[in-house]
Amino acid sequence: QVQLVESGGGLVQSGGSLRLSCAASGRTFGLYTVAWFRQAPGKERDIVAAISRSGDNTRYADSVKGRFTISRDNAEKTVYLQMNSLKPEDTAVYYCAASVTSWLRSSTSDFGSWGQGTQVTVSP
Numbered sequence: 001q002v003q004l005v006e007s008g009g010g011l012v013q014s015g016g017s018l019r020l021s022c023a024a025s026g027r028t029f030g031l032y033t034v035a036w037f038r039q040a041p042g043k044e045r046d047i048v049a050a051i052s053r054s055g056d057n058t059r060y061a062d063s064v065k066g067r068f069t070i071s072r073d074n075a076e077k078t079v080y081l082q083m084n085s086l087k088p089e090d091t092a093v094y095y096c097a098a099s100v101t102s103w104l105r106s107s108t109s110d111f112g113s114w115g116q117g118t119q120v121t122v123s124p
Contacts (some may be wrong), residue, residue, distance in 0.1 A: 001025040001112040001113045004096045012086055014089065016043030016122070020081040022115060030034035030054075033068030033103040035111065036070060036081045038120075045108055049081060052103035059103065065088075086122045093117040 008020040022034065035050035049060045049070035058070050069082040079096060097111035105111075 002029055002032055002098050003073065004098060004113055004115035006094065006096045006118040008117040009094060009120045010048075011121045013123050014088055016086050017082070018086065018120060020083065020096075020118060020120075022120040024077040024079070024098065026077075029098075029115075030111075032098040032100060033105070034065045034070075034072060034079045034096065035103075035106075036079075036094045036096050036106065037097055037111075038090075039095070040092040043092075045053060047106040048094070050103045050106070051079065051081055057103050078111040083120070088122045088124050091120060091122050093119050098101075 003025040005023045012018055038048050039043050039045040047051045048064055048067040049068055049073050051058050053073045054056040067085045072079040094118045098110040098113040101110050
């Protein structure tokens, strides 16, 4: 398995931007699909964005399309989530997760490696 550590969360005003980073350890990072999930208080953990092993394919939840961008640098073993035009409803703990399955999968059970999460809070 790969170990993941998220960073970059914080408090931002509505309309602002943040960039989350997910740093991975392990020699086989390039073999993993990586996704960002988020979980707000009292809600389920939902997928936000996913990226394929090569980085050529990405997908997004409808709620973040056009505002968030996922990218990866396999040489640096890092995945990023650029979040623009943030809204209060984006407030959640954001988790990075890795999977050996397809980048089209979106269930938490498809992802075997998880980071500890980073809090994102968007004020009105």
